[in-house]
Amino acid sequence: MANTDRGHAESGALTNFSRCPISTAFRGGLVLIVAALSALVVHPYGLVTWCSMLPVSPATDLLYDVASQWADSMKMLGVTRPYEATREWFLAFYELRW
Numbered sequence: 001m002a003n004t005d006r007g008h009a010e011s012g013a014l015t016n017f018s019r020c021p022i023s024t025a026f027r028g029g030l031v032l033i034v035a036a037l038s039a040l041v042v043h044p045y046g047l048v049t050w051c052s053m054l055p056v057s058p059a060t061d062l063l064y065d066v067a068s069q070w071a072d073s074m075k076m077l078g079v080t081r082p083y084e085a086t087r088e089w090f091l092a093f094y095e096l097r098w
Contacts, residue, residue, distance in 0.1 A: 005068070042079060
């Protein structure tokens with residue numbers, strides 16, 4: 001009798017994404033969304049900087065206020081510490097004279 005299971009567990013299907021029915025474009029988009037959300041959590045001041053460069057209007061003022069509150073909340077939670085430590089280390093390394 002023929003085996004119709006195709007041996008997914010034996011063939012390493014858990015790490016072989018070529019058999020995944022999700023399209024490549026969808027996976028690429030998902031990766032970009034996860035990366036953007038991670039950046040908003042780890043480095044929220046990039047959003048604040050971007051909002052400050054937008055044209056002045058009531059909507060952008062509200063967006064800037066929300067972004068500032070988000071950045072302050074992330075800083076209070078301590079989520080931004082790894083980014084800040086890495087940035088300080090890089091700037092100190094950059095200022096070294098060889």
